[in-house]
Amino acid sequence: DADVTQTPRNRITKTGKRIMLECSQTKGHDRMYWYRQDPGLGLRLIYYSFDVKDINKGEISDGYSVSRQAQAKFSLSLESAIPNQTALYFCATSDRTGIQWETQYFGPGTRLLVL
Amino acid sequence: RKEVEQDPGPFNVPEGATVAFNCTYSNSASQSFFWYRQDCRKEPKLLMSVYSSGNEDGRFTAQLNRASQYISLLIRDSKLSDSATYLCVVNQAGTALIFGKGTTLSVSS
Numbered sequence: 001d002a003d004v005t006q007t008p009r010n011r012i013t014k015t016g017k018r019i020m021l022e023c024s025q026t027k028g029h030d031r032m033y034w035y036r037q038d039p040g041l042g043l044r045l046i047y048y049s050f051d052v053k054d055i056n057k058g059e060i061s062d063g064y065s066v067s068r069q070a071q072a073k074f075s076l077s078l079e080s081a082i083p084n085q086t087a088l089y090f091c092a093t094s095d096r097t098g099i100q101w102e103t104q105y106f107g108p109g110t111r112l113l114v115l
Numbered sequence: 116r117k118e119v120e121q122d123p124g125p126f127n128v129p130e131g132a133t134v135a136f137n138c139t140y141s142n143s144a145s146q147s148f149f150w151y152r153q154d155c156r157k158e159p160k161l162l163m164s165v166y167s168s169g170n171e172d173g174r175f176t177a178q179l180n181r182a183s184q185y186i187s188l189l190i191r192d193s194k195l196s197d198s199a200t201y202l203c204v205v206n207q208a209g210t211a212l213i214f215g216k217g218t219t220l221s222v223s224s
Contacts, residue, residue: 033211042216043159043202058211090158102147104212106158 003027004107006091012113013081021076021110023091031094032074033104034058034066036087043090049074050096081114088112118142119215121203127221132193136218138186138203148179150188151202153217159202162188193222 045058
């Protein structure tokens with residue numbers, strides 16, 4: 001089984017709808033991240049969390065919110081989806097100890113299309 | 116100036132070629148450096164960390180020049196399976212990683 005899972009893998013929604021993307025991990029890592037990837041723009045950080053009580057805005061947090069329900073779960077919400085939020089969304093985790101403590105492990109991604 | 120800059124390519128090379136990618140970063144306080152690989156429409160995966168002394172992993176060699184704020188990745192004896200996008204990544208302690216936009220490599224037979 002994959003260590004970092006994302007649901008759904010693909011989603012089509014309409015402008016104005018609220019949607020939630022979910023991320024779960026079995027790696028036991030404290031740190032979790034949400035990114036979006038657009039052609040030509042690379043990976044951009046939306047939000048990140050260093051532990052269950054910690055939430056931090058990233059480069060492009062406007063229009064998004066997150067919830068860290070447990071160490072293993074980190075959800076991303078679009079309160080009112082708009083077409084320019086059409087993108088590939090990745091969740092990632094990292095550990096805070098060890099030699100490779102900053103290595104990030106990515107989920108398979110969620111493709112979101114907002115019509 | 117963008118925090119992490121890479122030549123987007125694409126780099127088109129024949130099998131067996133040696134190819135080098137470069138990356139510059141703007142924050143002199145950056146402490147950790149990585150190369151990630153991303154296959155088309157897949158998630159990024161760590162290729163290798165980059166250490167000050169330089170490091171090698173098989174056909175791949177990574178170099179760091181802190182004075183010039185420059186990172187490189189050298190791939191020797193390119194394989195078809197090396198075709199991918201290579202992401203340069205840096206960060207400071209206690210913050211999240213900053214990803215470059217990536218350099219695309221296409222290896223042909």
